[in-house]
Amino acid sequence: MVLSSEKIIETVKMIQEEHLDIRTVTMGISLLDCIGADIDATCENVYKKICDKAGNLVSVCEGIEKDLGIPIVNKRVSVTPVSLILGNGTVDDAVKIAETLEKCADTIGVNFIGGFSALVHKGYTDADRTLISSIPKALKATTKVCSSVNVGTTKAGINMDAVAQLGKVIKEAAETSDEGMSCARLVVFANAPEDNPFMAGAFHGVGEPEVVINVGVSGPGVVKCALEKVKGESFNVVAETIKKTAFKVTRMGQLVAQEAAERLNAQFGIVDLSLAPTPAVGDSVARILEEMGLERCGAHGTTAALALLNDAVKKGGVMASSSVGGLSGAFIPVSEDEGMIAAVQAGSLSIEKLEAMTCVCSVGLDMIVVPGKTPASTISAIIADEAAIGVINNKTTAVRIIPAPGKDVGDMVEFGGLLGSGPVMKVNECSSEDFVARGGRIPAPIHSLRN
Template sequence: MRITTREILETIKMVELENFDIRTVTMGISLRDCVRPTIDGLCEAIYEKIVTKAANLVSVAEDLEKEYGIPIINKRISVTPIALLADSLDEDNLTQIAKTLDKAAKEVGVNFIGGFSALVQKGMTKGDKRLIMSIPEALANTERVCSSVNVASTRAGINMDAVGLMGKIVKETAKYTEKDDGIGCAKLVVFCNIPEDNPFMAGALHGVSEAETVINIGVSGPGVVRDAILNIPDKDFGTLAETIKRTSFKITRAGELIGREAAKRLGVEFGIVDLSLAPTPTVGDSVAEILEAMGIDRCGAPGTTAALALLNDAVKKGGAMASCYVGGLSGAFIPVSEDSGMVRAVEENVLTLSKLEAMTAVCSVGLDMIALPGNTEASTISGIIADEMSIGVINKKTTAVRVIPVPNKKVGDYVEFGGLLGSSPILDVSQVSCYSFIERGGRIPAPLQSLIN
């Protein structure tokens, strides 16, 4: 037999029982040729370009799903950071552009479109400022638009003016979407070292150094990794790392296969495979449960950071072997409300905000989908952002903050975001102020690249 029964059964088990899937096929589209002096002209050009380029995205993905027998969960679009198109406009409020993106996303049938974004790690132009100030209204008036702002990088340091501003913008966004428990904040990420080819939302954008149109693939499979680990309960760490590597190799190969075929059929370039273990609220599709399968009784207990570091590194190694073009974030995501195991750990008071911060130093992103009390001060949110950015800057990695100060809720209350965004208890956050620190303004200088202890 050309393919062994064992190989066939293993693949079928991964898909049928362990929730293995291609999490997203994301088409990156450059909008740089859409620049116009008027906002009406710009919106028209953006809409035309997106609906033309992505016309067949959904149908091609659906065909591939059938032919290869691997579910493709999401079809998405990322675009050039919109702030870059906004400098010479005749208008300060960019909500109309967000609405245009939303309309185009609905037209082609994708569930999210990312790139209502600005890159301000060193400073802000007029366009950047316009974009950031428009975020609360834009996210409240759209359904599928995702926004991200990069406020720090290892090369540039941390733009603390932007950090201070983003604390206010997060609060404002929550207020604008008050009746939906501040859901606007679930579509807004503050980044350090943002990747230019990340296919996952809410942080996807089509970077300025990217080609005209590309296909990026996000694969996932926490359930597959967890089951592989459950099969080797007593083995040592070398075997554990090897098992994770082998599993992530197989998952990435499937992603690469789908990505190349999708790019070919759509007549665009193949970008990267992002192998990220992205949990969903479905039981068994959890990163926390992987750590627990390794022998940690509950995610958040001592040992959790080490377990996550091992997982993240082994996933990257397996992925790098499987595809020439691994990119994006590639690692383990720890979005609290989207991961049933994390939620349970928070409910049992084992997983706290400070432990999560430590975990972000070794995982692929950052403080993600964390519900905070509604009365959390803007400066406190800026403080959380600044801490997270500094972890990224110093460790030369991507970090991010996606927190939701849920209006009118306090510690111990519960919030339901629904769907893939899940639900979560409100986490406790220190009430001690860092207001004067944030108010200093300016930039935190880029760190030394030598003397690196």
């Protein structure tokens, strides 16, 4: 046998015992050619195109799962930001498109469809404004449609009008849904990647091809198990161990991405090298950080541990794939990570610490539940802080926050499934009202002037 038994068993164990899986195969589909003479024509075109291109996405992925013996947890679709095909449509028209997307998801059997989005980092078009104000209604009318708004880039600065509006949109979305569930499908970005396969923030960017396959790998459990074998060793050893593990994990992603692209007759886009946790025990990013020697996630040293982890994952993964993109790094969603939830409940992890962690990882404040009474302006200010971190540091940041109606610090909110359950976290109660009310744009940083 070319490969040794140890190697074969190692792979089998990673899949069976350490939760190695392909987190998502996401098909990106351009909807730019779907704009019709009126909203009904547009919706019909959208439905036809998505069902045509992604009709066999699920069955093809299931075939790959069987052949390779590796689970593909999610099959998803991302589309062109809907504000670009809305034209002069109304709020009700935007909701109609959302409902069409939901119908597509039901027909083709995917669990989420992303791209009910607008890119407003430098300013609004009329369609952007309409789309953003339709978000609460659109999320209420659907269960699988994901929405995102990009409010800042390093090149353009931060659109503070949009930041202010989104604080209100998030509050409204929370108040019109059960326990604020809708907000789990709404992400506010700075420097949003156009090829991200992960929900809720996936959309099919305008620089992307007609149809593309992007794959997100996972494997916090595999990294944790690898680190258990190097207890007490120096950080050099820790970094090397993570790199090697990330390489192996990413090779799986590359293989699946190539197979899927070929079988679906689509272009292979990117592999997103992310450590994406799930609420399952043994699939937690927080536990990796703790394995490095921290009593609890959130203890001093957590940011450094996360920085090392994030960097080593990228270094290991980058050589394993022919094309890397998306968010690529470690995710730190609170409600979706058993270790993070435990850390919050033990009083070790606060929003402030999470904010610091977002400076060195691939995303931002993700799946954070805050008291329902939190004012819209405070939520906007949280978004502004995160956007500032992203814009100044030339990285993606995002906010997915749930102001759970009627809930207060110490309560738990159940989302179910991969979204998990979130403890309500304390926010700073001092007002940011006048700050958010200013509006306008925070200018791009000096290092945006690179030309």
